[in-house]
Structures are given as structure tokens and as C-alpha cells.
Amino acid sequence: xxxxxxxxxxxxxxxxxxxxxxxxxxxxxxxxxxxxxxxxxxxxxxxxxxxxxxxxxxxxxxxxxxxxxxxxxxxxxxxxxxxxxxxxxxxxxxxxxxxxxxxxxxxxxxxxxxxxxxxxxxxxxxxxxxxxxxxxxxxxxxxxxxxxxxxxxxxxxxxxxxxxxxxxxxxxxxxxxxxxxxxxxxxxxxxxxxxxxxxxxxxxxxxxxxxxxxxxxxxxxxxxxxxxxxxxxxxxxxxxxxxxxxxxxxxxxxxxxxxxxxxxxxxxxxxxxxxxxxxxxxxxxxxxxxxxxxxxxxxxxxxxxxxxxxxxxxxxxxxxxxxxxxxxxxxxxxxxxxxxxxxxxxxxxxxxxxxxxxxxxxxxxxxxxxxxxxxxxxxxxxxxxxxxxxxxxxxxxxxxxxxxxxxxxxxxxxxxxxxxxxxxxxxxxxxxxxxx
Numbered sequence: 001x002x003x004x005x006x007x008x009x010x011x012x013x014x015x016x017x018x019x020x021x022x023x024x025x026x027x028x029x030x031x032x033x034x035x036x037x038x039x040x041x042x043x044x045x046x047x048x049x050x051x052x053x054x055x056x057x058x059x060x061x062x063x064x065x066x067x068x069x070x071x072x073x074x075x076x077x078x079x080x081x082x083x084x085x086x087x088x089x090x091x092x093x094x095x096x097x098x099x100x101x102x103x104x105x106x107x108x109x110x111x112x113x114x115x116x117x118x119x120x121x122x123x124x125x126x127x128x129x130x131x132x133x134x135x136x137x138x139x140x141x142x143x144x145x146x147x148x149x150x151x152x153x154x155x156x157x158x159x160x161x162x163x164x165x166x167x168x169x170x171x172x173x174x175x176x177x178x179x180x181x182x183x184x185x186x187x188x189x190x191x192x193x194x195x196x197x198x199x200x201x202x203x204x205x206x207x208x209x210x211x212x213x214x215x216x217x218x219x220x221x222x223x224x225x226x227x228x229x230x231x232x233x234x235x236x237x238x239x240x241x242x243x244x245x246x247x248x249x250x251x252x253x254x255x256x257x258x259x260x261x262x263x264x265x266x267x268x269x270x271x272x273x274x275x276x277x278x279x280x281x282x283x284x285x286x287x288x289x290x291x292x293x294x295x296x297x298x299x300x301x302x303x304x305x306x307x308x309x310x311x312x313x314x315x316x317x318x319x320x321x322x323x324x325x326x327x328x329x330x331x332x333x334x335x336x337x338x339x340x341x342x343x344x345x346x347x348x349x350x351x352x353x354x355x356x357x358x359x360x361x362x363x364x365x366x367x368x369x370x371x372x373x374x375x376x377x378x379x380x381x382x383x384x385x386x387x388x389x390x391x392x393x394x395x396x397x398x399x400x401x402x403x404x405x406x407x408x409x410x411x412x413x414x415x416x417x418x419x420x421x422x423x424x425x426x427x428x429x430x431x432x433x434x435x436x
Contacts, residue, residue: 088203091259092215097186099252100127100153101207102138102164102178104146126206126252127151127178128188128261130296137296138251139266140169140176151180154213168299171410172233172307174266175292177299188253191260193239193288196220201257202241204265204284206249218243218284225285226367227267236367238285239263245284254286262289306378308405311342312349316366328387328396332356332363347384347403354387356398378407 104123125142129135136151143149149164162180169176200220208214222240229235241254245265254263263286298305314333315321322330335353338345349355355363359382363369376382384401 087257088215088217091203091255091257092205092213094259095188095205095253095255096154096213097156098129098188099205099213100129100136100151101212102127102136102142102251103150103152104143105148106146124207124210124248125250126248126265128251128253128264129153129185130177131187132185134180134182134185135167135300136164136178136180137264137292138176138178139264140171140174142251143176143178144169144171149178151178152212153180153182153185155184168303170295170299170305172408173287173291173295173305174229174235175264175287175295175299177296188261189259190289190293191256191258191262193262193290196223196239196256196262196288198222202243202262203255203257204241204243204245204249204252205255206245206252206265208244208246208248210248214249216244221283227269227285229267234370235266235285235287236371237288237291238266239288241284241286243284249284260289263287264289264292307408308373308376308378308380309342309408310373310382310403310405311339311344312355313337313339314355314369316363317354327354329354329356332387333366333369343403343406347401349384349386349401349403350388352389354396355384356387357385359383373405376405378405380405 102125104125106121106123107118108121110117110119123142123146125138127136127138127142130137143166146166149166150161151164152159152161162182164178164180167177167179198220202218202220204216204218206214218241220239221242225238225240227235227238239254239262243254245268249265250267252265253261254265256262265284265286267285269283269285295305313336315336317327317330317332317334319330321327321334325334327334333355335349335351335355337351338349355369357363358369358372361368361372381402381404384403385398386401387396387398390397
């Protein structure tokens with residue numbers, strides 16, 4: 001009789017379990033590794049490794065003068081934290097007698113008085129001794145309008161306060177020279193601001209909020225910054241730094257790591273703020289030392305700086321303005337207004353004329369014209385390439401206009417007619433137009 005198969009009644013034969021296989025593999029691997037190690041040690045003792053191409057035992061490496069793969073040392077910083085701290089501390093010790101605190105008193109109209117009364121306003125700032133005769137360099141906005149100037153010097157035997165007199169100042173350059181009668185003065189050393197690079201360590205020493213000889217450290221953030229102070233004054237070529245600068249730091253030195261003055265701390269940028277909007281932080285600006293030294297020498301000799309001007313208000317012709325006004329050129333400047341009795345007015349220049357070049361130099365950005373004029377002396381003759389619209393022919397006509405620069409008046413006439421301002425839109429924080 002044939003027996004019926006049953007899946008549940010007959011067991012199927014099985015092989016070794018998974019755990020047994022894994023255990024055997026581990027045991028054989030350990031035996032193989034141990035055996036390989038013993039074989040390598042025996043071969044090394046017998047000198048067999050030296051006979052295999054590309055194989056050199058450690059002892060032979062040392063005898064042959066060769067080395068295994070090179071060991072790369074860790075990158076070392078330029079200076080340790082302690083070295084940097086010592087460097088800054090030495091600079092502060094060296095300049096302790098050279099940086100002075102300035103306190104001023106000025107008489108100003110009282111805006112809250114119904115009878116035109118006056119009030120005494122206190123101010124503060126910083127300065128630096130520039131020679132052993134008592135001359136001190138600072139900002140014009142610190143001392144320029146002051147009735148009384150008091151300077152505190154940190155002598156070795158203690159601090160002493162002196163009365164100072166104004167030797168000369170310039171509002172547009174925002175620099176001034178004052179003088180005290182004192183002995184045993186220690187002047188600062190000026191560095192070359194043209195050699196400054198972004199990323200360099202710098203230090204500011206000043207009198208912020210009356211806290212004497214406050215030191216802050218940062219880096220040069222950027223160079224050649226331009227800022228508009230008011231409608232007629234634009235500061236150019238400024239050094240931007242994130243070293244903390246506050247009210248009272250004005251007129252103090254911006255120093256490099258060698259303790260040389262590379263800038264005069266002048267202003268900070270606060271942004272909009274005020275109404276809950278964002279405020280800038282770490283945006284300080286200094287006048288480059290090379291320019292400051294030139295202005296200082298002029299102020300010491302003459303008491304003031306002559307600023308040449310030709311008497312126009314203009315806008316640079318970028319692509320947007322060219323398209324909007326259908327102008328024939330890209331580049332150059334569009335005259336918005338001509339000041340009465342100015343060199344430009346005497347040369348026949350009019351509003352809506354275009355200046356394409358000056359003394360053969362093409363005007364390629366908004367600074368070209370004003371920068372060129374600033375390099376000239378008062379009374380210098382210039383030749384302008386001028387394009388004027390001819391209503392009769394309906395075409396632009398080009399002519400050469402000659403004029404001589406004059407000294408810019410302290411109080412500039414009205415910059416531009418009110419109806420022309422509606423189209424002026426500030427771009428990137430640099431409002432237009434520019435008067436020169």
C-alpha cells in the first residue's frame with residue numbers, strides 16, 4: 001500500500017545554523033591573522049622583505065635616509081592671543097601721552113526761548129599731539145564752533161588740563177588744528193594710509209561719552225567709502241572700520257598694529273532706526289592720515305583751506321537717466337542748476353547742458369568731475385566739453401567752454417530749484433545731485 005505524504009507529519013532535514021557559520025568565520029579569521037603576523041615577523045628576521053621590490057623594513061629606511069609618508073604640521077597662527085594682546089597693550093602704553101581728551105563750550109541759540117535767548121552747550125571729543133610745540137589735530141565738528149576749548153593731557157606724572165586756541169579749521173574736510181602751551185609733549189607717528197588693506201588689525205583710542213582713553217580693537221572693513229554729510233559736503237576716500245567708535249571718539253587716532261596713525265576717527269553710520277527700523281552697527285569711518293596730514297599743514301600755515309569750485313549742481317548720467325531724459329551720451333554729467341556769478345555762469349553754462357569731459361578726461365562716474373576739481377588750485381583754467389540742446393535745429397551741439405576755478409563760498413547758494421528735486425532718488429545711500 002502506498003503511504004500518503006503529510007506536510008505536518010514528516011520533518012525536513014536542515015543544515016548548520018547561521019550562528020554556527022558566523023562563529024566559525026571569526027575563528028578562522030583570527031587564526032589567519034595570527035598566522036600572517038608570525039610569518040611577517042619571521043620574514044623580517046630572515047631579511048626577506050628587503051628582497052621584495054617596493055618593500056623596505058623600518059631599520060633599512062633609517063639607514064637609507066628615506067622617510068615614510070610626510071607628517072604635515074598643524075598650521076600655526078601669525079600670532080598667539082597673548083602676543084596680540086601684548087602688542088596692543090604696548091601701543092596703548094606708547095600713545096597714552098599722545099592722545100588727548102577735549103572738552104568744549106559753545107554758545108548757541110536756545111530753541112525753547114521765546115525771546116531769542118542763548119544757551120551754553122558742552123561738547124567732547126579726542127585729539128592727538130602732532131609736535132612738541134603743542135599743536136593738536138582733531139575734527140572740525142569737535143572744536144570749530146567752540147568758544148572755549150579745554151585739553152587734558154596724560155603726562156607721566158599725572159594728567160593736566162590746558163586751555164587751547166583754534167589755529168585753523170575746515171568744515172568740509174572736517175579737520176582742525178588747535179594749540180596748547182605745554183612742555184614735554186609726545187607727538188604721534190603717522191603711517192601711510194595708502195598702504196592700508198581691508199582685514200588689517202586696527203585700534204581706536206578716544207574719549208567716548210567722557211570715558212577717558214577708551215581702547216577698542218577691530219579691523220579695516222573697507223576703503224574709499226563716500227558719505228554725504230549735508231547738501232554741500234561729501235566725504236570721500238574714508239576708511240571703514242568695525243572698531244567701536246562712539247560720540248567722543250571724534251578726532252582720535254585710528255592706529256595700525258605698529259602704533260602708527262592711519263586715520264582720524266570722524267563719524268559713525270547709524271542707519272535709519274529711530275522709529276523701530278533697523279540700525280547699523282560696527283560702521284565707523286576715519287579720514288585717511290595722508291589726506292589729514294596735507295590739510296593739517298595747510299591749516300597750520302594759512303588757517304583755512306581753499307576749495308576750488310565751478311558753481312554747478314549736477315547728476316551723473318547713468319543708463320536710467322539717459323533713457324528717461326533721452327540724452328545723447330552715457331556718462332558725463334547733466335547740469336541741474338548753475339549758481340549765480342559762479343565760474344560756470346560766466347562761461348555760459350546753463351541748466352540741462354551736459355559736460356562730457358574736463359581737460360580731455362572723460363567723466364565716467366559721479367566722482368570724476370568733483371575729484372578732478374578738488375585736485376586743482378583756485379584760479380586754475382579748465383576746458384570743458386559741453387553738449388547743449390539747440391531748440392532751433394532740434395539737435396545736440398558740442399562746444400568747448402573755458403573757465404577758471406574760484407574759491408567755494410562758505411555758504412553755498414540754493415542747491416537746486418524745488419521743482420527739479422522731485423525726480424532725484426537716492427541710490428545706495430548716496431543722494432544726488434552734487435554741487436561743485
